[in-house]
Amino acid sequence: MAIDLNTLKIPGPTITAQTKPFWDASAEGRLTIQHCEDCGKAIFYPRPICPHCWSKRLLWKDASGRGRLKSFSEVHKPGHPGWLPAAPYVVGLVELVEGSTMLSFILAGTRPLQIGAMLLFAPTAIGGRVLPAFKPVEPGQEEKPK
Amino acid sequence: MSRSKGSIVGIGELKPQRLTQGVTTLQMIAEVSRLAVLDAGLEPAAIDGLLVGPQVGETPQHVPATIAEYLGLAPTMANVVDLGGASGAGMVWRAAAAIEAGMCETVLCVLANNREETAPRSPNRNPIREFDVPFGASGANISYALLMQAHMAEYGSTAPDFAAIAAAALANAQLNPDAIFYGKVADVDAVLASPMIASPLHLLEIVMPVAGGEAVVVTSADRARSLRKPPVHLLGAGEKVTHRAVSQAPSLTSGPLKSAMARAFHQSGTDADAMDLLSLYDCYTIMVATTVEDAGLCAPGQFGAWLCDHDLSHKGDKPLNTHGGQLGFGQPDLAGGMTHVVEAVRQLRGEAGERQIGKAGLALVTGNGATMSEATALVLGAA
Numbered sequence: 140m141a142i143d144l145n146t147l148k149i150p151g152p153t154i155t156a157q158t159k160p161f162w163d164a165s166a167e168g169r170l171t172i173q174h175c176e177d178c179g180k181a182i183f184y185p186r187p188i189c190p191h192c193w194s195k196r197l198l199w200k201d202a203s204g205r206g207r208l209k210s211f212s213e214v215h216k217p218g219h220p221g222w223l224p225a226a227p228y229v230v231g232l233v234e235l236v237e238g239s240t241m242l243s244f245i246l247a248g249t250r251p252l253q254i255g256a257m258l259l260f261a262p263t264a265i266g267g268r269v270l271p272a273f274k275p276v277e278p279g280q281e282e283k284p285k
Numbered sequence: 286m287s288r289s290k291g292s293i294v295g296i297g298e299l300k301p302q303r304l305t306q307g308v309t310t311l312q313m314i315a316e317v318s319r320l321a322v323l324d325a326g327l328e329p330a331a332i333d334g335l336l337v338g339p340q341v342g343e344t345p346q347h348v349p350a351t352i353a354e355y356l357g358l359a360p361t362m363a364n365v366v367d368l369g370g371a372s373g374a375g376m377v378w379r380a381a382a383a384i385e386a387g388m389c390e391t392v393l394c395v396l397a398n399n400r401e402e403t404a405p406r407s408p409n410r411n412p413i414r415e416f417d418v419p420f421g422a423s424g425a426n427i428s429y430a431l432l433m434q435a436h437m438a439e440y441g442s443t444a445p446d447f448a449a450i451a452a453a454a455l456a457n458a459q460l461n462p463d464a465i466f467y468g469k470v471a472d473v474d475a476v477l478a479s480p481m482i483a484s485p486l487h488l489l490e491i492v493m494p495v496a497g498g499e500a501v502v503v504t505s506a507d508r509a510r511s512l513r514k515p516p517v518h519l520l521g522a523g524e525k526v527t528h529r530a531v532s533q534a535p536s537l538t539s540g541p542l543k544s545a546m547a548r549a550f551h552q553s554g555t556d557a558d559a560m561d562l563l564s565l566y567d568c569y570t571i572m573v574a575t576t577v578e579d580a581g582l583c584a585p586g587q588f589g590a591w592l593c594d595h596d597l598s599h600k601g602d603k604p605l606n607t608h609g610g611q612l613g614f615g616q617p618d619l620a621g622g623m624t625h626v627v628e629a630v631r632q633l634r635g636e637a638g639e640r641q642i643g644k645a646g647l648a649l650v651t652g653n654g655a656t657m658s659e660a661t662a663l664v665l666g667a668a
Contacts, residue, residue: 152419153410156307183532184416188315190357193322193329210435210537213484218424227484230422232431232532242532244420254438270419 142224145264149221158185160199165271168262170204172239173197181237204260206233206273211245211252221266233258233273241271248275291381295325297395305399309410310343311355313397318356327391334383334392335360335526336376339367343399344411350529350658351411352395359541361548362388363526363659372396387552388524413530425568426491428531428656430483433571435537437485440586442574444485448476449589450570451489451612453597458609460599460640465495465615490570490612497617499627517633520647521555521664523548531656538586541660542651543579553664555647557581560664562632562648563603564625567610576651599640607632607640622652626663633667 154162161184164171173182177194181202188195211231217223229245229252245252246261256275263272297320299313314337322329337352344351349363362383368375373396380392422428436442452473458464471479471489479488509516525541528534550556557580567573574588582603583591597605608614608628611621629648631637645667652661 149421150414150418150423153415155309155312155410155415157309157312158415184412186315186355187312188319188356190355193319193357195319210431210438212427212430212434212486213481214421214427214430215480215484216426216482217421218426219418219421222421222423225421228421230420230427230431232537240532242417242420242422242530254435266419272420 144225145267147221147225147266149219149266151266151268157187161185164199164201165262166269168269170202170260170262170271171199172202172235172237174200174237181235181239183235183239183241202235202237202260206235206258206260208232208245208252208254208256208258208275209234209240210254231258231273244270244272246272246274249277250275290378291384293377295321295323295327297321297324299397302400304402306401308399308401310340310397310399311352311411313399314352314395315356317397318393318395321393321395329357331391332356332358332393333360334362334380334389336364336366336380336392336394338372338396339365340398343409345409347529347655347659350526350655351413353526354529354533354658355412356393358393359525359527359535360389361523361525361544362392363524366394386522388522388548411529417530417532425656426483426486429491429569429571430486431531432534432537432575432657433485433569436571436574436586439538442586442589444477444487445473446589446592447485447490447570447574448473448487449592450567450573451476451487453592454567454606454610454612455489456613457598457605457607457640458613460607461609461614464609464613465493466609466613486569486571492568492611492616492621495615495617497615497620499617499620499623501623501626501630515634515668517630517668518666519663520666521549521551521553523550523552523662524660526659528658529655534657538575539579540575540653540657542576542653542657542662545660545662546576546580546649546651549649549662549664553647553666555664557649560647560649561604561644562607562629562642563605564629564648564650565606565610566622566625566651566653567606567612568616568621568653570612572653572657573605573610575657576653580649599637599642604632604642607637607642622654625650625652626665629665633665635667 175189176196178192209232231245258273261274376394523545595603650663
């Protein structure tokens with residue numbers, strides 16, 4: 140990347156009381172998502188009720204930070220002009236091993252990106268705040284035992 | 286006593302507050318919807334119709350899809366009712382009418398509002414703004430690029446397969462002097478040579494925004510008989526809304542149009558192969574590819590071979606978007622979807638002039654909103 144992503148003048152998240160735990164964790168370099176105590180499913184993005192069973196018994200839990208790339212795009216003409224200095228850059232859909240999917244910024248790896256690639260949570264300073272970005276698992280990179 | 290037109294079976298209400306602090310309208314909608322569905326003794330999955338108010342400010346567009354996604358619903362009828370203080374009552378009869386029309390069985394009618402001391406700086410405060418935009422994913426181009434990349438990976442479809450859709454649209458536009466691409470053809474190579482916008486989407490695979498307008502008048506079949514033009518009849522309709530943000534899409538390679546088209550075919554007693562005209566929503570090439578597959582015109586992943594086997598022009602065996610589609614005609618914002626209705630009516634009336642198709646008895650019209658999220662299908666028939 141030719142430029143420092145942290146210098147971008149871009150719109151940040153519109154944080155609410157409901158979503159604050161997610162962004163607070165992100166700022167600390169953690170990925171935390173809601174889990175439903177009734178149906179057991181992981182939830183992304185944060186909500187007051189589980190979108191699967193409408194239970195209100197939701198708990199915040201740190202996610203494993205591992206996911207699979209469901210799709211990606213190399214963006215040449217960004218929709219927001221603030222991103223122009225970073226173009227081309229890659230955004231992707233990350234299916235967390237917990238089951239929910241989020242859109243994220245995908246950091247460049249050493250190999251061309253492919254759908255199905257395993258990704259790791261990589262908190263990154265972008266536009267003046269730490270965002271929950273992801274990076275590809277490199278060949279030969281051992282997964283650290285928990 | 287006259288026959289009941291429908292029954293209210295559940296209610297929900299939130300305790301009024303003078304002011305809310307950092308609470309969104311969406312959160313309140315979730316809370317009160319849950320109360321009403323619990324009161325009815327129903328499972329959330331029983332809700333297949335959704336009527337909502339215009340959430341001015343927080344979510345200016347795609348309101349039903351945003352709310353359906355938030356609630357985990359996939360309604361087969363979704364609408365905004367915008368009648369001010371009459372909206373609540375207005376929702377009740379519309380729900381009954383939609384049920385009577387066979388579009389759904391159980392409708393959630395919900396209105397809520399927050400009341401914050403300070404209004405937010407940006408009017409759009411919904412999840413797509415909070416969880417997509419900060420990562421550099423503003424606008425529809427990136428969302429459809431993600432859908433297209435997924436199709437290529439799953440089925441091995443190629444860039445020329447998709448480019449052929451744009452080339453066909455621009456070729457058809459050459460018979461529509463009103464089209465923005467009239468006089469400007471592009472073959473597959475030219476489409477692929479146009480600038481990359483968001484891989485794998487090239488510029489000519491994306492609609493050009495234009496100013497414009499479209500309108501239609503609908504009346505009863507009885508009344509239609511006495512009017513001056515040959516009527517075009519609505520024979521079947523289907524609708525489905527599954528999500529708003531591409532990250533929440535239940536599938537990246539098949540969309541809610543699949544179910545909407547199936548209902549429209551069922552209601553009309555037709556199928557995709559019986560259509561004389563395909564008037565398919567085409568904001569991007571990937572949208573046509575997925576619609577052709579979801580309609581059952583070919584097997585999933587096989588649209589490229591299907592395109593090679595068929596002639597999509599007005600003289601062809603599968604006329605598709607004879608007005609040039611939005612890819613060739615231009616997209617006058619929300620009116621762009623109506624161009625597919627207007628062209629179908631023209632063809633079914635036999636008024637399409639130089640581009641008139643031969644047999645013109647049945648047409649499939651599709652509409653698509655957000656990121657392959659909001660789907661409506663119509664089967665129209667000539668008089």
